[in-house]
Amino acid sequence: MNSFADVILPLPLPKPFTYKLSEKESKILKVGFRVAVSFGKRKIYTGIISRIHNDDPINYEVKPIEFIYDSKSIVDQLRIDFWTWMSKYYFSPIGDILKAAVPSTLLLESESIISKIDTSEEEIKNMSDNEYLIYEALEVEDIRIADINLITDRKTVYPIVQKMIQSGYIELKQQIKEKYKPKLVKFIRLTGQLKTRQSTKDFLDDITKYPKQKEILMTILKVDKNKNNWIKLAEIKNQVSFSSSSLKSLERKKIIEIKIFKEDRNIENDFKTKNKIVLSKSQSKVLKQINSEFDNNDVVLLEGVTSSGKTEIYLKIIEKYLHDNKQVLYLLPEISLTTQIIQKLKNSFGNKVSVFHSRNSIHERTEVWRNVEENRKNAQIIIGARSSLFLPFKNLGLIIIDEEHENSYKQQEPSPRYHARDSAIILSRLHKSKIILGSATPSIESSKNARNGKYGWVKLNERYGGIKMPKIETIDIKEEILNDQMNGLFSKKLIDEIGNTLKEKKQVILFRNRRGYASIWMCNTCGYHINCDNCDVTLTFHNVSNNLKCHYCGFTIKTPKICSTCGVESMINKGDGTQQIEESIKEFFPKAKVSRMDWDTTRGKWSFDKIINSFSDNEIDILIGTQMVTKGLDFNNVKLVGVLNTDHFLNFPNFRAHEKAFQVLTQVAGRAGRKETQGKVLLQTYQPNHPIIQYVINNDYKSMFEAQLVERIEYKYPPHVRLIKLTIKDKSHDKVNIACEWLNKMMRRSYKGDILGPVYPEISRVRNKYQKQFIIKLKNIDSINQFRSILNKTLISFDSISKYRSVRVIVDVDPL
Missing domain, CATH: 3.40.50.300 (P-loop containing nucleotide triphosphate hydrolases)
Structure with a gap:
């Protein structure tokens, strides 16, 4: 009886593909093994076996497995079950889940390389210039197809490669290269001959003429008092400088051994525990x-x-x-x-x-x-x-x-x-x-x-420690403006409180959930403002780089001074961001040490650590940040937290807006007064009597929860129902509309529950693709299963229509 293996491939495929096993392979392989398989004409991928069975597939010719990577499974059945559940529940291809779950170093793919075939001098003379350049380069080594454009200086190289293959000048191969590179560390230790004091003295006498060798040996003896431990060579080099020849001489004399070991990166093997956990x-x-x-x-x-x-x-x-x-x-x-x-x-x-x-x-x-x-x-x-x-x-x-x-x-x-x-x-x-x-x-x-x-x-x-919750106060921006108490983004009261806090040698956190300098760059004469070429949003001004950037697609241009519409040099910025706040604070408090924590300042691997550690060590007086500063960070010396624009969260068009506003404001307030003294929080707002702000002031989660639950039940939103959001995307505005009409008609014909849309979201074009959305409301598990079946059939029919091939349908289960 033939044996087969279902293999999950790291591709956006809805199900595993089946491969034939030899008699030997069927005895070795189990669920979770990593295997190399051919998919398509030539490409080889690494997949994970999800099932072994005897069911011969009917719809396609079964290929054999190319080779087996490991001697055991790298994932177990439980893990496969988890992936399967996730694929089904979140409408995600199982291959996407494999790519998310297993490091890319373990999911090797073949790449196309070309190698030369020996040909006659006559055939070489008949080659075109580009063919000859490629053939000559192949004399040295095989070349990846992706690198041929560097030789020919042409963007399109496939016609040349195809002609050379047909002419018999070159052949195409598939090659798999290992991606993972272990960290190799050189260690040294004294040989067994130096275990006694006398033998050590004899060796020191022998190398007296070689001071550098003697210095190395003395350093090893100082570091390794037991005379038999492996020591990192780098540790010795930190204490004494020497050439590799001195080290090799000691090795030849059998005074030391040198060996290379594999070592995990960022592992502190000698880390000592310091704290015993004591609870109140x-x-x-x-x-x-x-x-x-x-x-x-x-x-x-x-x-x-x-x-x-x-x-x-x-x-x-x-x-x-x-x-x-x-x-x-x-x-x-x-x-x-x-x-x-x-x-x-x-x-x-x-x-x-x-x-x-x-x-x-x-x-x-x-x-x-x-x-x-x-x-x-x-x-x-x-x-x-x-x-x-x-x-x-x-x-x-x-x-x-x-x-x-x-x-x-x-x-x-x-x-x-x-x-x-x-x-x-x-x-x-x-x-x-x-x-x-x-x-x-x-x-x-x-x-x-x-x-x-x-x-x-x-x-x-x-x-x-019995510390009181922070005292939370509102600053009514309307009144501050009427009384001429606003200075840019800051009320007089907030500035005064910052000054008092700094005098007490305490720290301040200022929260504004918008990075950059200003959200709009516009002409003060004609009102023209600069939008992103790819998205329906304005470009954000960043003063550090003097660029306008799109925070959705990354599109960037230099900041123009002259309006492209009216030709007048009257471009100005509107709005605010963390960069502008940082600039203003430095003007108000020139002696204060100010830092900023947002996406722009934390892109490096250790950027978070540097900022957080500096603030913890009181090297920063005022920290300005986006939502990063609200999330569970623990600072002992923060007395004041200022929220510069509280209304931003309250007015967001989303059913979770008020819940989110309460959470963010309560969390950022919680950074104040965590040790010894009670903290203070100032909320600048146009709506000081808004119920959510009052809940935050009174730390009243229960009332917020009960009010939100009433609204969610009335308007049918989670947790009373489940949601699925469908987003339809395409470069063509008309095609998005036509596709949405077809999907709307098919879904409503089969599903009698609540379907909202299709409508354009707040931003209707992102990365040069127009988008419309549906929201489907599902009451219980039965309606979820019913709609899942309807949607799967609908999407299969949709994908089979040629005019919709370019249209992308994104399914988001339990959207935020």
């Missing part, structure tokens, strides 16, 4: 409640006010799971948060902690992935952003989702568009592990699940 009475009480809730619930919501010490409770719970030799996943919404949390975890658990996020190199991520797969001690605790959910855990006991309300847990682009919090709950079920959702301002969905008894629910209502 209220924290200890909450810890007992969580453990008690775990007896009946797999998911527990920890609702604790800002600065209540939730992290310390997490550490104590982690301690228990490590004692049971379980793995722990600690999820954070932003990379910026990892700096402080990593330090806390390493202070408590030493080198059992590994970090996994996109700021690390692909080689670093591959090493962590491998360490988790092999269940090594240095990867017992994983801290990372949402992508760490895909790591191949073998013995996962606990998942902690800190700041569970954060929108950053939802993947937007590219596919799969999953929510890490919701996916983590499914993953914990598969692993039969526990999960803690932590937040001072939980999402409406999580709060409802806790109140309904679906989740366990524990509350922590006081700050650590």
Whole structure:
């Protein structure tokens, strides 16, 4: 009987493809093995086996597997089940999930290379100039097709290559190259001949004529007192400079051994734990409640006010799971948060902690992935952003989702568009592990699940050390303008409070959720403003680079001084951003040390760390930032937080706008007064009596939740219903409209529930593609399954229509 393997390929394909196995392969291979397979005419891809069976496919010719990479599975059945669930629930091709889940270093692809075929002198003379240039270059080595344009200086090279193949001058091959490069470190140690004091003295006498060799030996003896440990060569070089010839001479004399070892990047093997975790009475009480809730619930919501010490409770719970030799996943919404949390975890658990996020190199991520797969001690605790959910855990006991309300847990682009919090709950079920959702301002969905008894629910209502919650006040911008108390973006009261705070040697955080200098660059004479060439948005002025940039597609131009419409030199900026705030603050407080934390200042790998550590060490007096500064950061010396534009969140056209406004304002307020003295928060607003602002002032999450729940039920929004958003995109405005008409007609014919749209979103063109959207409201699991079936059939029919081939349909389940 023939054996076959279904292989998941790293391509946007809706299902795995089937390959034939030899008798030998069928005995070796299992689910989770990594194999190389041919797909298409020549291309070879690395895939993962998801199923082995005896069902011969009917619709296509079955190809054999090219070769097997590993001697064992790199993912298990549980992981395949998780990918399958995610593919089905989020309408994502299983290949997209594979690409997100497995490092690219392990998903090797072949690339096309050409090599020369020996030909006669006569045929060489008949070659064109470009053919001869290519043939001559092949005398040295085989060349990638992608590099041929460098030889010919032509953009289009495929016609030349095709003609040379047909003429028999060259042949096309597929080559797979290893992407992962291990870190190789040179170590040295003394040989066994130097174990006694006398033998050491004899060797020192022998090399007296060679002072540099003697200096090297003395340094090794100083560093390695046991005389048998491997020492990094770099450590010796830090203490004494020498040439490689001196080192080789010592090796020839058999005084030292030299060996190269593989070493994980960014691993601190000698990290010593410093802190014993000590909880307050209220924290200890909450810890007992969580453990008690775990007896009946797999998911527990920890609702604790800002600065209540939730992290310390997490550490104590982690301690228990490590004692049971379980793995722990600690999820954070932003990379910026990892700096402080990593330090806390390493202070408590030493080198059992590994970090996994996109700021690390692909080689670093591959090493962590491998360490988790092999269940090594240095990867017992994983801290990372949402992508760490895909790591191949073998013995996962606990998942902690800190700041569970954060929108950053939802993947937007590219596919799969999953929510890490919701996916983590499914993953914990598969692993039969526990999960803690932590937040001072939980999402409406999580709060409802806790109140309904679906989740366990524990509350922590006081700050650590008995510190009072910050005093929150509003500044009515309308009144400030009438009384001539506004100076640019700042009210007199805010400026005075900043000055008083600086006099007390305390720190200030200023929050404005808009980067750049100004949002509009316009002509003061005719009113013309400069838009992006690819998107329906204005370009943002950045004064540091003197450029206008689009924050959606990256389009950039130099800032013009003369209006292209009326020809007058009267271009000005309108609006504000973090760069302008930084400039203004430096004018108000020239002696203050001011820094900015936004996307523009944190692009480097260690940028977050440098800014956060500088602020923690009181090297910065005033920190200006976007939402990055609101997310769970812990600073001891911040007394004042100023929100420059509170209304930006309140007026956003989204059903979650008020929930989000409450969360952001409460979180940023929570950065103030975390140690010793009560903090102060000033909210500049045109709507001081807005209900959400009053809820924030009174720290009244309960009233906000109840008010939002009434609205959501009335207007049919989550958590009362589930949503699916369809976005239809194409370069042609007319084609988008025609495609939407067809989809609208087909969906309404089959589905009798609520379908909103199609409508243009706030920004109707992004990256030179027009877009329209549908929102589908689904009441329960039955309607979700019903619509999933309808949508799958509709999209299959849609894809089969030739005139819609260029139209892209994006399915977003549970959109924000």
